[in-house]
Amino acid sequence: MELFSVSGLSERVYMSKIGGTIREIHYMETLSSRDQWVNQIHPLVKFVLTVIYILAVVSFYKYDVAGLAGFAVYPLAVFILAELSFLDSLKRLRFVLPLVCLVGILNPFLDKQEVMLAGVPVSAGVLSMTTLIMKGVFSVLASYLLIATTSLEKLCYALGMLHIPRAAVTQFLLTYRYITVLLEEVDRITQAYLLRAPRQKGIHFKAWGSLAGQLLLRSLDRANEVYESMLLRGYQGDYGYMREHAVPGRQDRRYFIFWMAVFALFRACPVILVIGSIF
Amino acid sequence: MSHIHIDMENVSFAYEKGEEILRQITFHASETDSVGLIGANGAGKSTFLKMLVGLNLNFTGSIRIEEIPVQSGTLAQIRSRIGYVFQDSDSQLFMNTVYEDVAFAPRNYGLPEKEVEKRVEQALRMTGTMHLKEKQIYKMSGGEKKLISIATILSMTPDILLMDEPSIALDPKNRRNLIHILNSLEHLKIIASHDLDLILDTCERTVLISQGRIAADGPTKEILTDQVLLEENGLELPLCMRKG
Numbered sequence: 001m002e003l004f005s006v007s008g009l010s011e012r013v014y015m016s017k018i019g020g021t022i023r024e025i026h027y028m029e030t031l032s033s034r035d036q037w038v039n040q041i042h043p044l045v046k047f048v049l050t051v052i053y054i055l056a057v058v059s060f061y062k063y064d065v066a067g068l069a070g071f072a073v074y075p076l077a078v079f080i081l082a083e084l085s086f087l088d089s090l091k092r093l094r095f096v097l098p099l100v101c102l103v104g105i106l107n108p109f110l111d112k113q114e115v116m117l118a119g120v121p122v123s124a125g126v127l128s129m130t131t132l133i134m135k136g137v138f139s140v141l142a143s144y145l146l147i148a149t150t151s152l153e154k155l156c157y158a159l160g161m162l163h164i165p166r167a168a169v170t171q172f173l174l175t176y177r178y179i180t181v182l183l184e185e186v187d188r189i190t191q192a193y194l195l196r197a198p199r200q201k202g203i204h205f206k207a208w209g210s211l212a213g214q215l216l217l218r219s220l221d222r223a224n225e226v227y228e229s230m231l232l233r234g235y236q237g238d239y240g241y242m243r244e245h246a247v248p249g250r251q252d253r254r255y256f257i258f259w260m261a262v263f264a265l266f267r268a269c270p271v272i273l274v275i276g277s278i279f
Numbered sequence: 280m281s282h283i284h285i286d287m288e289n290v291s292f293a294y295e296k297g298e299e300i301l302r303q304i305t306f307h308a309s310e311t312d313s314v315g316l317i318g319a320n321g322a323g324k325s326t327f328l329k330m331l332v333g334l335n336l337n338f339t340g341s342i343r344i345e346e347i348p349v350q351s352g353t354l355a356q357i358r359s360r361i362g363y364v365f366q367d368s369d370s371q372l373f374m375n376t377v378y379e380d381v382a383f384a385p386r387n388y389g390l391p392e393k394e395v396e397k398r399v400e401q402a403l404r405m406t407g408t409m410h411l412k413e414k415q416i417y418k419m420s421g422g423e424k425k426l427i428s429i430a431t432i433l434s435m436t437p438d439i440l441l442m443d444e445p446s447i448a449l450d451p452k453n454r455r456n457l458i459h460i461l462n463s464l465e466h467l468k469i470i471a472s473h474d475l476d477l478i479l480d481t482c483e484r485t486v487l488i489s490q491g492r493i494a495a496d497g498p499t500k501e502i503l504t505d506q507v508l509l510e511e512n513g514l515e516l517p518l519c520m521r522k523g
Contacts, residue, residue: 026417029375033415151375177373184369225370228334232363233435234387236355 018187024092025180031084032151038082042248043154044161045256050146054139056263062128063115066273068135070266074259075141082149089144100136104129152176161246178223185219283345283438283467284309285331290340292326300326302491304340308467308484315478315499316471318488319513324471325366327488328441331469332363345438359388362432362466366444368424372416377408377427380416384435402433406460422453429460439467446474475517479503487512 032039038046053074060068079086090097108125115124147155156173160166189211193203203211248256265271287306293299301323308314316324329335330342333354342349344357365371374380381402385395403409406426411419419427425445432440445461446454454477461468461481472478478485478499485502487495489512495502502508506516515521 026415030415033376033379153374153379222367222370225365225367226373229363229365229371229373230383232332232334232358232361233384233431234355234359235383236387 018183018190022180022183022187025183027092028147029151031148032154034082036082036149038078038149041149041255042252043150043158045248045252046146046150047155047158047162049256049259050142052260052263053142056267057135057138057142059267060131060135062131063117063124064270065117065127065130065134067266067270068131068138070271071138071263073262073266075138075145078145078149082145084145084148089141089148093140093144096140097137100140101133103136104132107132174227177226178219181222181226182215182219185215185222189215189218285439285467285469286341286343287330288341290330290338290342292323292330292335292338295337300491301330301338301488304493306486306493306496308469311465311467312484313461313468313482314470315482315485316469316488317473317475317478317485317502317514318494320473322488322513323491324488325443328363328443328469328471331439331441332361333357359435360437361439361441362435362437364428364432364440364442364445366447368421368428371428371431372424375415377403377411377414377416377419377430380427381430381434384431388435398434398436399430402430405433405464406430407456421448422450422456425449425453425457426460433464437466440464440469442468442470442472444472444474445470446472446477475503475514476519479517479519487514489513 053071057068057071078084079089107129108123111123111125111128113124114121115127116122117127150158152173156169159169159172190203193207193211194200197204285306285308287304290301290304290306291299292301304327316327318324326335330338331344331349333349333351336349336351344360347353347356347360349357372380374383378399381399382395385398390398399412400409403412406429408423408426408430411423411427414423416424416427429442429445442461446457449457454474458477458480461470468482470478470482482499485495485497485499486493487502487508494512495505495508503517504520509515
């Protein structure tokens with residue numbers, strides 16, 4: 001946690017975690033706005049591929065670790081193509097991945113039978129726990145890769161193309177925009193409070209009510225100004241976005257067909273076991 | 280009558296059940312007029328500007344922009360002709376990168392992407408911010424944000440520019456740069472500001488609003504050198520006019 005000192009005060013005031021959250025959001029926006037090849041793929045293609053990938057991953061039988069392992073190829077390939085740091089991504093997913101791993105933790109105790117894996121007897125509970133973890137991790141990674149290579153505006157454009165109701169897409173988009181507005185206001189209010197109450201560890205419960213009221217009013221004001229600014233620049237409930245690229249191009253279609261073929265192949269046969277049996 | 284003009288006749292405005300903010304305002308401006316709107320805090324400057332773009336619609340009287348009456352059915356037409364720069368750049372800029380933000384309006388007006396790109400580059404060149412084209416908004420300084428805010432409306436190629444406190448929170452160098460840019464824009468401009476030195480440098484005409492009414496309307500040099508008038512209306516002489 002970063003520290004800074006306040007002149008005239010010996011106490012150290014902790015910089016808010018909210019600032020860190022805002023920076024995280026900005027970081028994801030930085031990633032999605034890069035000029036990498038994967039970032040240029042049509043958002044509809046990436047969105048549909050991600051959905052199909054997740055559906056394919058979760059459709060595996062609970063003991064089919066070998067079949068599922070082949071599906072690691074998609075996130076690995078996108079990480080390489082998008083030049084994203086794997087370790088950095090794991091760091092950003094540090095709160096989600098443990099939860100995903102926790103889901104199957106009781107399986108070894110509940111499912112005590114044995115199954116054969118490549119001719120070796122293995123605890124069924126351990127296998128089902130492993131597949132659950134793999135399914136969770138792959139799905140989270142695929143979603144992360146989607147938002148790390150596609151801006152939210154483009155994602156919303158893709159949702160619009162899929163005939164998701166315009167009101168719902170707009171709501172989604174504006175909610176995302178206003179989360180930052182809300183967080184910035186929370187950050188300002190918290191910092192202003194802590195700078196005048198340096199001996200306190202947090203916000204005193206007596207101040208919660210007035211701060212929450214202030215936060216609501218200020219956030220509404222700012223959200224209203226942002227909305228007015230959009231209206232004054234021609235916004236009429238629809239982002240006039242990517243009109244030139246309304247339909248996926250040839251490269252987008254090739255990318256889609258390639259990955260669909262890979263998913264079909266890896267879903268139909270356990271490629272990892274086949275490769276293993278050759279060697 | 281010239282093509283580009285604003286006409287307000289006997290306009291009054293009050294928030295619901297509240298006291299009137301503006302009373303019986305009659306105001307005309309046309310072509311390349313550069314009008315400074317001055318007044319103490321709460322005088323009604325921002326309300327005045329917001330009425331022109333239809334953000335405050337429950338006014339009485341008549342407002343016409345290029346012969347189009349400001350009313351709920353004409354807002355799209357009106358807003359395509361007027362660029363409005365907000366006081367707070369953080370409210371004005373909501374996209375991720377400079378390019379995306381400056382391209383927001385032309386895209387919404389349905390221009391082809393090539394034209395959008397041309398408009399963005401033109402707007403960035405006019406504000407001297409071409410080097411910021413790919414920069415992310417949150418990484419920019421206050422001065423840069425202000426110039427990009429202006430670029431976001433120039434890309435609409437508006438006939439009229441409205442600016443609410445454009446010099447607020449700018450350092451002297453950025454402020455000088457802003458003045459230079461404002462003077463290079465040959466639009467009908469209305470600049471609401473407390474920065475009377477900025478008004479002196481950028482506007483040939485000044486409207487002084489006090490207690491919801493127009494207290495004075497005339498050449499900037501005459502109004503901003505009239506110490507008695509300014510003090511009677513809660514203002515002071517511009518810094519450059521003060522002695523000692």
